[in-house]
Amino acid sequence: MSKHPHTIAERMAMLDASGIRKVFDLAAKMPNPINLSIGQPDFDVPETVKNAAIEAIRAGHNKYTQTQGTAALRAMLAEQCRDEFGWADASERPYLVTSGVSGGLLLAIQTLVDPGDEVVFLDPYFVMYSHLVNLAGGVPVPVDTYDDFRPDIDRLADAITDRTRMLIINSPCNPTGAVYTPEELQAIADLAERHRLLVVSDEIYNLFCYDQPFSSIASIYDNTLLLRGFSKSYAMTGWRIGWATGPQAVLEKMTMLQQYTFVCAPSMAQVAAMEAMKTDMTERVAAYRRKRDTVADSLGNAFGLVRPGGAFYAFVPAPGGDATAFVTKAIENNVLIIPGSVFSTRDTHFRISYATTDEELRQGMDILTDLAG
Ligand code: PLP
Numbered sequence: 001m002s003k004h005p006h007t008i009a010e011r012m013a014m015l016d017a018s019g020i021r022k023v024f025d026l027a028a029k030m031p032n033p034i035n036l037s038i039g040q041p042d043f044d045v046p047e048t049v050k051n052a053a054i055e056a057i058r059a060g061h062n063k064y065t066q067t068q069g070t071a072a073l074r075a076m077l078a079e080q081c082r083d084e085f086g087w088a089d090a091s092e093r094p095y096l097v098t099s100g101v102s103g104g105l106l107l108a109i110q111t112l113v114d115p116g117d118e119v120v121f122l123d124p125y126f127v128m129y130s131h132l133v134n135l136a137g138g139v140p141v142p143v144d145t146y147d148d149f150r151p152d153i154d155r156l157a158d159a160i161t162d163r164t165r166m167l168i169i170n171s172p173c174n175p176t177g178a179v180y181t182p183e184e185l186q187a188i189a190d191l192a193e194r195h196r197l198l199v200v201s202d203e204i205y206n207l208f209c210y211d212q213p214f215s216s217i218a219s220i221y222d223n224t225l226l227l228r229g230f231s232k233s234y235a236m237t238g239w240r241i242g243w244a245t246g247p248q249a250v251l252e253k254m255t256m257l258q259q260y261t262f263v264c265a266p267s268m269a270q271v272a273a274m275e276a277m278k279t280d281m282t283e284r285v286a287a288y289r290r291k292r293d294t295v296a297d298s299l300g301n302a303f304g305l306v307r308p309g310g311a312f313y314a315f316v317p318a319p320g321g322d323a324t325a326f327v328t329k330a331i332e333n334n335v336l337i338i339p340g341s342v343f344s345t346r347d348t349h350f351r352i353s354y355a356t357t358d359e360e361l362r363q364g365m366d367i368l369t370d371l372a373g
Pocket of ligand 1: 099101126170173174202230240241242
């Protein structure tokens with residue numbers, strides 16, 4: 001018992017890490033697990049980008065930057081948006097360099113969600129969405145997308161009320177690997193337009209899109225808060241850098257909140273991010289496409305997996321529909337995977353990450369297909 005008991009704020013009771021903690025507690029007892037649980041690339045930061053960061057430190061880029069990020073990086077982001085979305089006014093739009101997409105999500109939700117406000121997103125979902133909404137006193141409204149993980153517009157429409165403040169979408173999706181088609185994005189945009197809703201589009205996996213060119217709702221719907229990052233595309237997870245663009249009024253408040261919280265994104269990472277933007281990741285993405293094929297081919301028949309189109313995850317139906325039971329069995333057999341309940345109101349699937357070596361992936365697939373019986 002501590003000599004100094006602390007009263008913890010009530011809002012902290014809204015955060016619950018029990019699901020994932022159980023998995024990691026079990027994992028800690030595994031001497032040399034086949035780890036298919038990790039949400040980051042197995043490759044390292046490109047050499048040129050590492051050098052840019054080292055050079056940046058040596059050249060004295062070690063101080064606070066402007067809250068919204070350096071002018072040079074923001075100019076590059078504007079150029080990218082002009083090229084990708086055809087925004088003639090790209091350089092006049094606001095850009096905010098954030099401490100990862102996580103930083104952008106925190107700022108966005110704190111900026112936009114009042115206690116009691118509802119935030120709609122598709123289930124299964126990235127865990128942070130529900131936690132950050134809860135932390136703001138809001139109400140997470142997950143909308144079921146089982147079994148094919150496509151966005152169902154009628155279900156989405158049914159979930160919208162006059163308390164709905166935003167719709168969060170995430171394509172390519174963590175944990176399902178679903179990539180939304182231009183038609184699905186158009187239908188979401190039309191729905192959002194009808195309800196005058198802001199769409200927060202978390203596009204952190206935009207580079208990892210295997211079967212179709214990536215499309216962003218930002219190119220068709222003005223009232224989009226676009227969040228992107230460098231963590232996954234360039235393996236810069238520890239460097240904490242991402243960016244946001246969207247409606248002026250929202251970006252202004254997010255920037256003000258950043259001033260009083262994160263202050264700015266890491267300075268040397270902002271310099272290195274410019275080098276990353278010039279780096280061709282085609283080969284890395286092609287290697288991940290092959291890993292996706294390995295997973296889909298191995299688990300497709302054995303488990304009835306819906307072939308994922310992007311990111312580096314597969315969300316696999318657990319035999320008997322009991323994910324926790326199957327994950328326990330997998331862990332007993334030295335394969336670390338995550339039960340679906342960590343990402344969903346249901347516990348019928350498990351997530352595997354194929355961001356690992358081909359050899360480890362092959363071993364993992366062999367064990368899992370054996371376990372499928
Ligand atoms: N959004 C999604 C869907 C993610 O999967 C992750 C990381 O796993 C993040 C955001 C956070 O990424 P960052 O490292 O940029 O904060």
